[in-house]
Amino acid sequence: MLKKALEGILSEKEASELYSAFDQVGDIIIVRIPDSLISKKKIIGETLLENVHPARSVFYQATPVAGDFRTRSLEILAGEDNTQTEYKEYGCRFKVDVEKAFFSPRLSTERNRIAQMVQDGEVVINMFGGVGMFSIVAAKKKKCTVYNIDLNPEAAKLCDENIRLNKKLAGTVISIHGDASQVIREHLHDKGDRTLMLLPERSDEFLSSAISATKSGGIIHYYSHQHADKRQDAVQISKQHYMEVTLVKSEILGGRMVRAVGPRYYQTVVDVRITK
Ligand SMILES: C[S@@+](CC[C@H](N)C(=O)[O-])C[C@H]1O[C@@H](n2cnc3c(N)ncnc32)[C@H](O)[C@@H]1O
Incomplete structure (x- = not known):
């Protein structure tokens, strides 16, 4: 579905680069965008928000994970500007903040x-x-x-x-x-x-x-x-x-x-x- 939605926005090669560079955490999507696609980041964000479920926010990872706290800077591309979400794994619930920790x-x-x-x-x-x-x-x-x-x-x-x-x-x-x-x-x-x-x-x-x-x-x-x-x-x-x-x-x-x-x-x- 996502592939179809990105047709006409990205070439097949660009789309495949994008797939390996996105993470979904609860209802937040975090995407790393290659330099060649930076000019298209807003439309990429909006397309991901419409086509990936459940998604409330799409963030662009503006810096690599760095520093003592191993955190990264995020820039909102589409949806709600809130970096906290809930994530479930092996029967456990976690509140996470994808930017602060x-x-x-x-x-x-x-x-x-x-x-x-x-x-x-x-x-x-x-x-x-x-x-x-x-x-x-x-x-x-x-x-x-x-x-x-x-x-x-x-x-x-x-x-x-x-x-x-x-x-x-x-x-x-x-x-x-x-x-x-x-x-x-x-x-x-x-x-x-x-x-x-x-x-x-x-x-x-x-x-x-x-x-x-x-x-x-x-x-x-x-x-x-x-x-x-x-x-x-x-x-x-x-x-x-x-x-x-x-x-x-x-x-x-x-x-x-x-x-x-x-x-x-x-x-x-x-x-x-x-x-x-
Ligand atoms: C790669 S993360 C791993 C976090 C966790 N184990 C996980 O997998 O979700 C490394 C963590 O070490 C913390 N950290 C860095 N230096 C530290 C120190 N000197 N003592 C304790 N924690 C530290 C960072 O804040 C960061 O949360």
Whole structure:
């Protein structure tokens, strides 16, 4: 339907470029528009609003995800200028703000993978927890305790709201606003059975804090970005990288390519058991 609606506005090649560059979050559409199509951004926005359901707002992503908070600037193209919406995943409800706090629908498979691995009774430390997506999806399924830490006050506030929105969790999520290293140093040393490090650009910088947070015998999920000529080599490259930078005895349990983040550039995760 969308393809048909864009006929006459975009060439077939332009339309296919556009499809791979749009995300739908609840009733919000976010579209990245190549420079060659900027002059057509308004009509693209209006066409998406009319043809994608449910859609209340279409935003143009004016800057890449950047800065400490991993947020982006959005420009309204069509519909209501409101960046908050509700998103549902694995039986959980989330209030998200697609401009003020990091959120990606593209991590949903990874959230489920982590939730499957968490065991009843575990303490999980989510160092860069955002609005609580990984934490709440895990606590929905397992009787775990999750510390969801985030430096962005908007993310921590939304996480608090999301904990209230999801009343029937098997486990408990505690939202903490602050710097992960400082929170761990002051309150969470040796507390975690499992630690998540989803700030892939800066994992090496925070690895010593992740190790400090995790008990001996606990698991760290180490996310990073790796260059690889071949997609299938990315995970092996990140395992080697982890082994070069780690500060403790580590057994690699597994790993996967989470998503491509650029040409020959991949977000990967390595799951490791550490011994201190
Ligand atoms: C890539 S996002 C991941 C968010 C969340 N795990 C998710 O998948 O929705 C990284 C998050 O780390 C937060 N962050 C950046 N530096 C931090 C720090 N020093 N301590 C705690 N959180 C931090 C950002 O605000 C952002 O929400």
